[in-house]
Amino acid sequence: MISVTALSKSFGSVRAVHDLTFEVAPGTVTGFLGPNGAGKTTTLRMILGLVRPDAGTALIGGTRYTDLESPVTKVGAVLESTAFHPGRTGRLHLETLCLAAGIPDRRVGEVLTEVDLLAAADRRVGGYSLGMRQRLALASALLGDPAVLVLDEPANGLDPEGIHWLRGYLRAHATTGRTVLVSSHTLTELSLMADDVLVVSEGRLVAELPAGPDLEDEYLTAIRSSR
């Protein structure tokens, strides 16, 4: 479970996140929807201990990410602008992560199979397409077999087949009682992928909506009335 309480962050004069409070329950896929610049990435990075909040807390199962014992075995993260060293192979990237995190090496083969990247594993990442990088990022997040997944715009760069696969994957993941928080600026994507959708705008939570056919109307209403 992820609990965000009164979280705030400014970059200079830009209020990226303002007094944000929400909870993400296990067993569901929770969407995190908002226009570009709404503060989604900043929020997710605060949950993962990469950005320091000005105020408020972000806890995972009651503990801050930075205080977790062996965090990658509890939380898997796919971040928007993480990248890979272009000169290293996908396999080396995963193997060194395993080594550093104390995860058994056999997980490398397992996650590569899971994200269907085994064939490209020994090629340099510099030659990967955006979709392949996205799969490698997901493979990295899965290495520790975590109960919580945090994904920032994971569908970016994926082809339709990849998006379909991702949707099914996250669904299955949540069905086993795990927690999934997935951000997107695309409404249709989340309406297919998520159970519930948290709508953010200008750093504030403006609505919590169930995903479904009415999502678009409700979203537009919520965004407009928040202004």
Added chain:
Amino acid sequence: MNKLSALVTAELRKVVATRSTWLLVALAGVCCAAFVTLEVVLYDVAVVSVYSMAGQGYVVAMIVGILVVAGEYRHRTMTWAFLVTPRRSRVITAKLLACGVVGLAIGVLAAAVTVPLALILLSMEDGPLFAPGVPLALLGTIGGTGLWCVFGASVAALVRNQTAAVAVALVWTLYAEWFLVMLVPAVGRWAPSGAARAATGWTRAELPVPGELLPMWAGAVVFLAYTVVLAALARTTTRRDVT
């Protein structure tokens, strides 16, 4: 808490798997070969100074150290490291230790190139082939090269930007500081390059301006102190947001 030894091994695997590392290692060998030849051919110097050219891989070692740290920021791969190890000072410590190992390896390799070449070149001259101070000098060159790699990595942790770190480090050690060593030795011998050079057993006998470097042991202590201070600073610079 993941083990520090595992973090260091992971860093070493990345360094070994990176092509630019090997290009730079080869360059270190070339530098040493060139400098030992120049030293014998151009100057009439002490035998120990000839062997001390095994320390001429230091610039390369420093650049390798810079790339190990700044490369992670440049390619935004530091995020992965911080996700695995949220205590960021540990990430930096592991990188600095790995750089120590890599730098020592470059130092050993540089000595392995320099020593045979020095023997060949000296045997073509009239003077002695060897001097009692040579083994200690080689120890100084190897240890110094190891420290230079840590030094570079620490600079990169402070500067973060790869191009800026390389530029600052090169201009400072090769030009700014070396002018001090050459022209104002009273000051230059206390600078990192002057101290590190003293630790290699090199003497400035052939230079136009008189003045001594620090004694070898003192040079080693001073350069070690610089590296330790810089490394300690590097470990404290990890509070910034990673966006």
